[in-house]
Each structure stands twice: as structure tokens, then as C-alpha cells.
Amino acid sequence: MNRMFGVGLRVIAAATISIFGVIRVQGQAQTPAPAPSPSAQEAADEEENRFAPEPPPALPPGMTGSDVNDERARLAPGLYDAGEASMGMKHLALVKKPDAFQLGAADPDDPKVQKMLEQLRISNPAKIPKPMHLVLAQLAFANSDLAFQGNHLFQGNFYGVSIYDISNPANTRLLTSLVCPGGQGDVSVYKNLLFMSVEMPNGRLDCSSKGFPPEPPPPPSEEKDRKRRVPAAQKDRFRGVRIFDISDIRNPKQVAAVQTCRGSHTHTLLVDPNDKENVYIYVSGTSFVRRPEELAGCSGEEPDKDPNTALFRIEVIKVPLAAPQDAKVVSSPRVFMDARTGAMNGLNNGGTHGKKGPEKPKDTNQCHDITVYSAIGLAAGACSGNGILLDIRDPVNPKRVDAVNDPNYSYWHSASFSNDGTKVVFTDEWGGGLGPRCRANDPNKWGADAIFGLADDKLTFMSYYKMPAAQSDTENCVAHNGSLVPVPGRDIEVQAWYQGGISVVDFTDPAHPFEIAYFDRGPIDPKVMVLAGDWSAYWYNGYIYGSEIARGLDVFELTPTQFLTRNEIDAAKTVHTRELNVQNQQRIEWPAKLVVAKAYLDQLSRSQALATDKIAALRKAIQSAESSRMSKGSLADLKRLAHSLQTDHDKATNQADSKRLGALAEILEHPGALIASTKR
């Protein structure tokens, strides 16, 4: 999910840096030149270049880069007035980030902006270009992941959660700004409970934004012992998963705060089909392990030194629905254990990647994000150096059943299943999310999705997909969070690529994924990399919502193109869910409506799996059923045609068409009834 990061924060960091960069360069330009000496000249050059983007590396031999001829490759920069390009997507609204999570000022001279610059310790704001003041001051408040319930959208932020009313998506309205800092603010929602991840040391139990103060300097007599003074444990610090009661959407209350040793970079809601009393939270912590004085039992030692180390595990929180205040960690599964030797660091092959260049090795001592699919009893974990598959039928004790690595992968970041559970799409967050990784020379196999086939609990690599358009060197861009788009008969995912925008990909054929829609903006700044772009892009009940890190919340609709018909879009819109937490994947089931049948027909026409005259006859029969309001005669026609599809079904040359023909026949036989769901 979300989960960038190691990414999330990294991104911010990068952005901040870049931004500062510009500033610094400008400042330097006005500084009187030092006496010319070779070393002084070198230092000055270093200063000048400190904030400029790194020159792009050469494309490794045998690799293909991004497409420089795509219209998205050269969009005009701007915060709110950047150039835009889209295909198959209509932008309905941008709701700017709420005031509580930014400065809320449009004027760089606003005292609020200057105050924030002081907080950021900007040395000489007068020398910074005015437009940069605003951008700089907004960095501490990055938007993160999304969750949905009914007409409410929950947008995480490093500083809290924004709650929106999306009953009219084109007119999305802010309801509540929940202030509670601690980053990254990954969110999930279940009935009256809202869950939120916290990992940073400024997180406090009481949601205060004051963080923790430095200790006063020791008296001079103790100065020399300063290093060895043991600091007081911060019992008010909070790193873990917060639980809020949102029964009153305009007055959420914190009911529990479950502490963990590494905090929670991301978390995943798990609803066990066999347990109505509780829900579970899988916690992925990626950061430092805190001291046992602050939280009993925490150890950051390597496994050979301490078998109780907080490394090499995930945590499982059990939340009793009748008493959420009693939520607690009930297990810490060693999901990386070597089953033969019992070594808990059994998957430690982060250093084996063959990728050349400035790659950092990634240990598999953490998961970054986990997607659970309870309907098939499996979870896919993106765990730093590996992708793993877990059997979660006993949710408290998940068991690893497979693990994969990939020579082109840097950091296993997130995962999602196809609806039928036969494919898994992993993402590689090469560069941590803060780097420009979609430049002309960046290989299209790096920082990409990797699509795996899944059968008998085994993952098999099939192909890569990377948003194809080249992006500038001031646009952070790499694969990030996405969700399925419920078009029946196809596997389609909408996905965020940071400043690479949003890309909708068809992976029905896992060996040949292709793009069917997109939206992109130009960079925030043409000279420095300012952190921005889409953290998540998810489909929810007919619309696509994009969580834009710097700008706010975007709302989109899909529009018909040669790649996607009106019928297919309308069929997707027949699917309604009460809640959506993307990492708690739910099986999509389509109603047996005639519009769904029409979507299948469009697909069978596209793939030429059905003769043209037969398609025409079917369309005509469906139309007369609709216009006659399901007259008896028209229903009999549909049934007759449904039977005639049996021979086509038997002749189908691929599984996708075979499934479409089967599902189409089922609707025509019983329009109005529900299609039986596929079983694992």
C-alpha cells in the first residue's frame, strides 16, 4: 500500500532537499565571490551543483528506456497550473490539501509562510525565490494512502487524516481534518473504526504536534559524561497503529493506540471469514527498533545475538470489535524463517540482485506492505528483498508458502492479486519513491510492476509493466499503489506512479500487459525535484481517486476509447462496495445485468472469439430485451442464444475468452440473477 518507503519519508526527504537546493543555489549566486583559488573554486562549484538533479546515467546495455515521444514527456511545470495530458480518463476535480495540513496561504508574503520557513530553519529566506516559499513550507505535510467507506473517503497524511464526503464525487467536500502527526498516516476503515499507521519519533499518544523536546544541556561538571547519559524513556511517544472511533464522523475519538517496536510503516486490515468477533491488523514496520526502556521487550539485535529481535518479523494485532480499546499484539510471525534450519533470517538475499549501478542492498528483515485476500486464504507480502506468499487461513499464524526474488528488483514494495487469484502484481520502488526513475535512460524493467502467475501456491514470473512515458529529472517517478478496476472479463489495474501520474493497465494476458488509460501533470518545478505526484490511485464505486502528495485529492472518471468501451465502463460501475481497503482485497462479483453481458460482447468482438453475425444477433436480442423490459419473448431469445454459445465456448482458444463466453451465457440464461463466484 502505500507504502512507499521506505519510501514515503524518503520521498519527502528528497523533495525537501531538492527544493532547498534551488534555494541554496539562488542564495549562493548573491554571495560575494570568494578569492579565486583552486580549492575555493571547487567548493563554490560544489555549492552551485548541490541542488541540481543528478545527471541521468547511461542506459545499461540490452535495456529499453522510457518513451520520449509520449505526450506526457514534456508537460509544462507548475504547482496548480502544470500542463496536463490524459487518455481515457476525465479529470473531474482537484480538491486542494486542507488548510490544517498546509499553510493555507496563496501569497508567499503571508506571515504564516514566513513562520513555517523559520520553523524549517531556512537560513536566509529573503534570498529564496518567492514562489518557492510556499512549496517549501508545505513539505512536512505529504498526503499518503486512501481508504473508503460509504460516502466517505479517508486520506492519510503525515500530519493526520482528511475525511471527505464523496456523495457527489465531482463536488467532493472536506468534512473533517483529524490532526495527529507521526507519519505516514496509512489508513484503513472497518465499520466504526479507523486505523492509522505511525512510525516517526514525533508521534505522541495524545496526537499533539509538539513532538518531544531536546533535553537541556548538562551542567558543565557533567559535560564529559554527556555521551553516556541514559535518556529518559518517552512513555508518551507513540509508534504503532492508532484506532479511532468514527461513529461521529465530525468528531473522531482515539480509542486505542497499539505500540510496536518498529512502529507501523504500513498496515493491512484482515477480516477473517470465520471470526465475527474480531478483526486483525498485520503491521509492517521498516524503521529503527526502539529501546526496551520505552517499550518492554524491544530488541534491535541481529537474530544470532537475540532470538527475540524485533527484526525479521511482522506483528499481528487482534481488535475485538465489541471492545476495540483492548486491541493488542497477539503474535509476531517469523515469516522469513528457513523451515529447514529454523533460522529466522532465512530469506536474506537482498544482496544478490544483479542490477548494476548505485544500488543499495535490501535485507529481507521487514515487510513493506502486505495484501491479504481472505477469500482465497492467501496474502502477498512485498518484503524489501523478496516477494512472499503467505497462507493466512489461520490469520494469527500466517505461514510462508512461497518466496521469489527478481534480478531487476530493488525494493519489493506492494502487491495485489487478480480477482480470480491466478496472478499477483508486485511493485518495485526503485529509488525509494523520491528519485526520478522514469527518465529516458531508466530501464523499463526497473522500478516496474512484475506480474507473476499464481497456481498451487507457487509464483511464476510472467512480465514487467512500467508506465511507458519518459518523465523529467525533476519528477519523482516509480511504481506505486494501485487497485483493480472491476471491468468484468478483464484484469485491469489503475496505479499511481508519483509524478509519473496515473496509468491504467490491462494484464489479462500476464505475459503482455498494456496501458489503456492515463493522466499526468508536468513537474512542480523544472529545475529541482520537488516531491509530489500520486501516492495512490484507486477505483471506488465508479470513480478513480488519486491521492496527490503535494496538491490534494484528484477525482476522475474513465471515458470510452478503443481500449475500453462505454459498456465495459458501465459494467464496472455496477459493482458497489460498502468499504474499500485496497490491501484487504475483496472478491469482485458482478450482478447478472445485461450491461455486463454487453461488456463481454464488446470484448469478444475485440478478440474476434465470436463471429460478427453472432455478435450482431446477440446485441439485437439484448436491445430488444431492454426495450421491451424483459418481455417473455425476448427472454426466450436470450436463452436460445445462450445455448448456442456452448460451441463457441468449446472452441475458444484462450482462457480469457472461454471465461467471457461462459459468463455471458450465464447472464443470458438468467438475467438478473447473480453470477456464481469463481472458487479458488
Next chain:
Amino acid sequence: MKTLGDFTNSCLHGLCGERNGWSARGFATLCTLLLATTAATDFLQFTARAQQTAQAAPVVVQPGAPGKPSRRLPPSTMGKLPPPSQADMEFMQGMILHHAQAVAMTALIPSHTQNGDLRSLGARISSSQSDEIKFMKRWLAARGEPVPTTPGMRAMDMSHHPMALMPGMLTPEQMEALRKAKDSEFDHQFLTGMIQHHNGALTMVKDLFETPGAGQDAELFDFATDADNTQRAEIRIMQGMLEKKGPEEKQ
């Protein structure tokens, strides 16, 4: 159709709160005045507007600790950051010097060993630590803090360089010994030395996060977290290389 009750309600809830800086009583008076002097049509329009405003007004809420009530904050609430920490600045300044020694160590590799695995490891360490030095310098410069000048390779290699050692850094004697070693002896000293060096970085990160008030800056938090993860992984790789090398030497 709206009733008078609805109208008053809208007034009180939508427009008369502290949000707009008008007292409820004051606005109620205004409402009464308006009522008395406004034609029916205007009244309805106003009502619609008032309702819209009521609907649109978002709230800012800060929850309390678990079990405690939440507080309503004024709509003008802006974000705040924890105070900057001197320990953050010192961590970055110290880590620049620490990284610079790793880069100096890797610079010896081409002239001291033919070991392909070590050469490739060294190139990776050199590249990532050089990048991180740039990052740290930018971070400090952006905050107006002194940026340490990294001693060049030669200076780092000079045994008499008067530099305070950060945790895990090789002593001048160790650096001198490394410089004099060749081939498999160099490989061994490099690996044990770099493991010692990287463990020192882990200590620095641990010290940072144990220092009250430190590590709360988002960028620095991310950087330190990433450095910790990367160096742990590299230590494991180097331990693996030492173990692999051990049996070979015994043959």
C-alpha cells in the same frame, strides 16, 4: 419549503460559530433584523445559502490520548513542526566524516586487490555513500548549518590526520595497515574493517534515535532509517564473503 426553525438553525450552526468570529448572539440579532426587513423570496435564497454554508464548513479535530475526548481546533489551525534538534545537526555532520572514510577505503581497492566480488562491493559502497554524503551536505546547507568539508582521499589516508573518530571508524593505525596490505590480506582487512565501520554507523543511528528530541525531522528520519537498513544488509554480505573466503584459504 424551509421553516423559520430551519433558518435559525442554519444561522446558528452554519454561520454563527467561532469559525467566523461572530458571536452567536450577535448573529442571531442580525438574523432577526434581516427577517424583519427581507421579502419572502430573498428570505428563501438566503436560507439556501445559509444551508450551503452549513453543509460546507469542515471541522478541525485533534483527538486526545486513547479514551480521552477530542478537541475542536479553530479552522485557522496550521501545521506545526517539533523544534529543530542540535543532535540532528551533529549526526549529519558526523556521518559525513564517517562516510568519507568508507569512500577512502574503497578507493584503495583497485590498486590493492584483484578480487572481483570485493571490487563490485566496493563500487557499490563508494557510490551509495558518496550519494549520501551529497544528501547530507544539502540537508545541512538548506538549514544554514556548517557543512563539513570532506577530506580528500589523500588526507583520509594520512595516518596523522587530526580527525575525531566517529564510532566504528578505523584508527589511523588501521588505515595505515590497510594501505600496506595486498591481495587476500587486504581483502580480509578491508572486510573486517568495513564491518567494524558499518557497525559504527548502526551505533550512530541508535544513539541518534535515543537522544531526546532528535530524529523527528521527516527527511532525517528517512535517511537514518534507510542508512540503517542498507548497512545491515551490507554487513551481512561482507560476513558472507568472509565465511566464503575462510574455507578457501584453508585449502
